[in-house]
C-alpha cells in the first residue's frame with residue numbers, strides 16, 4: 191500500500207475509533223484491508239465507503255485492528271480495592287441496584303471477574319453491562335468457554351471466586367454457566383463515537399488497557415464521555431499505567447492503598463461556578479486594554495505554543511490574549527472539529543491572519559487539500575515551509591498534496607528534513623503542533639515518513 195493510501199486508512203481508523211493503530215498491528219491491518227479489497231475488487235476509497243455502509247464488513251475490519259489481550263482478575267489490586275473499600279461502603283449505603291459497566295470487555299474475562307466479586311461480597315443487587323467495539327470478541331464471550339491460561343499469577347488471590355460460575359471442566363478449558371452469562375448484558379459499543387443513550391448512569395466503569403492506543407486528544411474525549419455516564423460519586427477505573435496521563439474537570443483522582451481511581455465530582459453549586467468568560471472575549475474581540483497588555487507572539491512557532499494551550503476548550507478565546515491569537519484559536523478549533531466551512535469563513539474574514547504566514551498558509555493549504563484542490567494546497571504548503579521551515583506538518587502535507595509534481599530528489603529532501611524535525615520534536619517531548627496533526631501523534635508521522643522514504647529508495651512508488 192502506498193503512503194498516501196496508508197495515511198487515508200489510518201485517518202479513517204482514527205476518525206472511527208479514536209485509535210492510532212499500534213505498531214505491532216500495522217501489517218496485520220494492512221494485509222487484512224489488501225485482501226478484502228482484492229476479494230471485492232475495490233480500491234481504497236471504495237472500500238472505506240463500504241465500511242461506512244456495511245456493518246458486517248465494518249465489524250470484520252474492527253476485529254482486525256483491535257488488540258484483545260485480557261485475563262481474569264487482571265490488576266488484582268483494583269479488585270482488592272473493590273472488595274475492601276468500595277463494596278463495603280456500597281453495602282452500608284444500601285439503595286437501588288448498583289450499575290456496573292465493563293466498557294472494553296474483550297472476550298469477557300473482565301466482566302466475569304467483576305460478576306464473581308460482586309456476587310460474593312455485594313449485599314446490593316447489581317446490573318452488569320459488558321461492551322466492546324469488537325463483535326467477534328462479544329461472540330467469544332457469549333460462548334463462555336475459556337482455557338486455564340486465562341488465569342495468571344496476577345489475580346491468583348481471587349481465582350476461587352469464579353468456581354461457582356463454572357459449569358464444565360475439561361483438561362485445558364472450562365465453561366461458564368449459561369445462567370451467569372445471561373445475567374450480563376452484552377452490547378457492541380464503540381466508546382469513542384457510539385451513543386450511550388440506552389445505558390443507565392453508572393456506579394462503576396472499568397475501561398482498562400484500551401486508552402493506550404488512543405491519541406492524547408481522543409483519550410480526553412473518551413474520558414469526558416465516560417465521566418458523563420457516571421453517577422455523582424461514581425468511580426472509573428483505568429489500568430494503572432494509563433491513570434497518570436489522564437485528567438478531566440468532572441473527575442477527581444483519588445487513591446486507596448496505592449490503587450488510583452477517578453471519582454465523579456459533585457456538580458458545582460450555582461454560587462461556586464466559575465465566572466463566565468466576559469462576552470467581549472468570547473469571539474475574538476478583547477478590550478483594547480487587554481490587547482495592548484499582551485504582545486503578539488513573535489513568530490508562527492510561538493503562536494503554535496499559545497494556540498495549543500487553549501485546545502480542548504471549545505471556541506473560548508484565551509481571555510487575556512490578543513484578538514489575533516483568539517482568531518487563530520477559533521480557526522484551529524474549527525479545523526480540529528472538521529468544521530471546515532466555518533474554518534474557511536474564519537480564514538477569509540481577516541487578512542491580518544497572514545501576519546503569521548506559516549500558519550496562515552498551513553490552514554489555507556489544509557482547507558484546499560480537504561476539497562481536493564491539490565495544486566492550490568501544494569502552493570500554500572510550499573509557502574508555509576518557506577515562511578517557517580520548522581513547521582514540519584506543512585512539509586508532510588506538501589508531500590501528500592503535491593507529491594506527484596515533486597521529483598524524486600525533492601521528495602527525498604523534504605522527507606529527510608521532515609523526519610529530522612519530527613525526531614527532534616519527539617525527543618524534546620513537544621506537543622505544540624498537536625492541533626495540526628488530525629489527532630495522530632508525532633510517532634505516527636515518523637512511521638509514515640520512514641515508510642515513504644523506504645518505498646522511494648526501493649523505487650516501489
Ligand SMILES: C[S@@+](CC[C@H](N)C(=O)[O-])C[C@H]1O[C@@H](n2cnc3c(N)ncnc32)[C@H](O)[C@@H]1O
Pocket residue numbers: 207208209256257258259260261264293294295296297300321322323324327379380381382397398399400
Ligand atoms: C487490550 S483489551 C483490554 C480488555 C480488558 N479491558 C482488560 O483490561 O483486560 C482492549 C479491548 O478494547 C477494545 N476496544 C478498542 N477500541 C475500543 C473502542 N473505541 N470502544 C470499545 N472498545 C474498544 C478492543 O476490542 C479490546 O477488546
